[in-house]
Amino acid sequence: MAVTDRLPQQPQQVDAVVLGMGPGGEEVAGRLADAGWDVVGVDERLLGGECPYWGCIPSKIMVRSADLVAEGHRIPGMAGTAMVRPDWRPVARRVRGATDDWNDKVAVDRFVSRGGRFLRGQGRLTAPDEVTVETADGTEAVLRPRRAVVVAVGSEPAVPPVPGLAATPYWTNREVIEAADLPESLLVLGGGAVGLELGQAMQRIGTAVTVVEAAPRLLGQEEPEADELLRWILTGDGLEVYTGNAPASVSYDGGRFALECVRGDRLTAERLLVAAGRRVDLARFGAGVLEVDDTADALPVDARMRVRTPLAGGPGVWAVGDVTGHGAFTHLAIYQADVAVRAILGEGGPQAEYHAVPRVTFTDPEIGAVGLTEAQARQRGLQVRIGRTDLSRSVRGYIHGPGGEGFVKLVADAGSGVLVGGTVAAPCGGEVLGALTVAVRARVPIAELSRTIWAYPTFHRALGEALRELA
Structure with a gap:
């Protein structure tokens, strides 16, 4: 059972189960496997999570490509003359190469080579000491961890409850990253990091982009000076930026999206990108069995990343990454993974601190x-x-x-x-x-x-x- 989609029918005793194999989960599972533990990592998607396949790495390939285009346009008046003709095709090829065409065989082999086992399927806590894994074909397996459960399920794109939106073929960051061709125009719902990074990159490579943010300014969690600077830069790039203008409804006629805003603006585009933040669904992986509120935004953890201390004869429960509510950053998930692994192995060391993230x-x-x-x-x-x-x-x-x-x-x-x-x-x-x-x-x-x-x-x-x- 190094890696399989065909799961055994009888409950299995293991040392630890890691629910979610993004950067934080993979770090925990790999280090526990290095320590000689019988570890099973569970994920319904690709081992490695959002970052290498739909987040940090492919999006920065797009950003870097767009920056090159911008630099080319800056040559006149500084270093001579230049003719810049943006082309999305080499960008899409580089993204496909970096993600192995959205194939995680290399990542799975790397984890298995450390002694871990990987089950592809939807994992759910069915008791504090039990994880049930279901594959797409409905087959189930039950895992009984003796020593630790680590919850690292990550987060999903948040979709705001805008009337009509759910019935349309909107994009999230995943569809943008996988796009083989650019649309001629794009509406972006959300003026945070994801929407601005992808929006600016696509505008520079040839798409007409409009960003709509309900809050008064872009990057609302950062300094207001950042909003002022980016608004000037983005509009100089040709983007349209609307802030303090919440969406009222969305419709799609088979060829174009139409966005009605509360201030009366009506905006249209070929595609619509929802970039309204991230959310964690605690109920989906059975957090209620841990006696926590599964409608909350995050799992409560202590400074050792514990959700539940080990009980007599049962495993402890830890959590790392987005699910803890301390920030949706790959580097933070890996930092928390180190704290959790040391706690699980009884090694002590510094506790988690968040004053300098x-x-x-x-x-x-x-x-x-x-x-x-x-x-x-x-x-x-x-x-x-x-x-x-x-x-x-x-x-x-x-x-x-x-x-x-x-x-x-x-x-x-x-x-x-x-x-x-x-x-x-x-x-x-x-x-x-x-x-x-x-x-x-x-x-x-x-x-x-x-x-x-x-x-x-x-x-x-x-x-x-x-x-x-x-x-």
């Missing part, structure tokens, strides 16, 4: 952020001080030329004298973010950061310029 929106420019925004810090009653610098007025911004716009914003707690958050909007904002992440994570005093020598002329040097306002 980095996040990057891979638009152009990238929006990298860590810790608290200014508004969040004020809501917590901190003595807030702000340091800012505008990259367009920096030496590096001048060297970069068009496309070098951005800013650095630092949020400090004057009481403790440390940074509690920061945002870098820059062509390489996600890379510059590393320095801020270390500073916020280690609570490095602002006085110490201000004495740091920042290389010249780099985008990193803008951190020193912003720090001068805090010193």
Whole structure:
């Protein structure tokens, strides 16, 4: 039973079952297998989860391709002349290559080579110490873990209850990633990271894109300066952006979507992408047997990622990734996986902390952020001080030329004298973010950061310029 869709009929005793084999689940299952445990990983889709097949990796291939197109358009006036003719076909080929044409054989073989076993099917907790797995043909198997159950079921695209939407052939990120051809026009419901990344990329490669966001601004969880910058950049790329304008209804006539908005706007396009966030369905995998509210948004976990402590003669239950409600990030799922594995194996070590979780929106420019925004810090009653610098007025911004716009914003707690958050909007904002992440994570005093020598002329040097306002 290394990997199979034909499941044994009799209950099986195993050491651990991992429900969901995305990045966090795969990390847990692989390390427990390395430790010699009899581990069964269960997933109804591809081993590896959303990230390598429909998320992080293929979407960044699209983003990188679109950035190349944008760079080509910036050559006139800076480095000569250029004729740019975007073509989606090589982009789609690269995506298919990176995902092995949406085949997980390599990932399954890698896991099995570590000693794990993989069952493809829908797993459900039918008791705190029992997992029932059902395949597409209705065959069932029952697994009885002796030592641990780890819930890593991830999340699904959230679909807002807009009248008419459910009856249409709308896209989520999965259909966009698998698209062999671009539509001539696209409506995007949602001005968060997914909608903006894919929307900007598709616009640059040839699709007319309109983004509709019900909230007052784009990237509503980030600094308002990010909204201002991206709105200017995106509309400059030719996107139409509507904020504070909730959808009222959606219809589809077989060829085009029509979106009616509460403010009276009527927008049409060939395709519609729903990018309204992610949701976790606790009831679907039987969370109620753990005596938790299966209508909640996430499973409650402690600092060791435990949902339920081991009982006499029974396994403990842990959870990692999106299902914990601490953020839908691959890097966070893998971080939590490390905490959970150490707890399961009794190795101790640091508990989970979330004051310095980095996040990057891979638009152009990238929006990298860590810790608290200014508004969040004020809501917590901190003595807030702000340091800012505008990259367009920096030496590096001048060297970069068009496309070098951005800013650095630092949020400090004057009481403790440390940074509690920061945002870098820059062509390489996600890379510059590393320095801020270390500073916020280690609570490095602002006085110490201000004495740091920042290389010249780099985008990193803008951190020193912003720090001068805090010193």
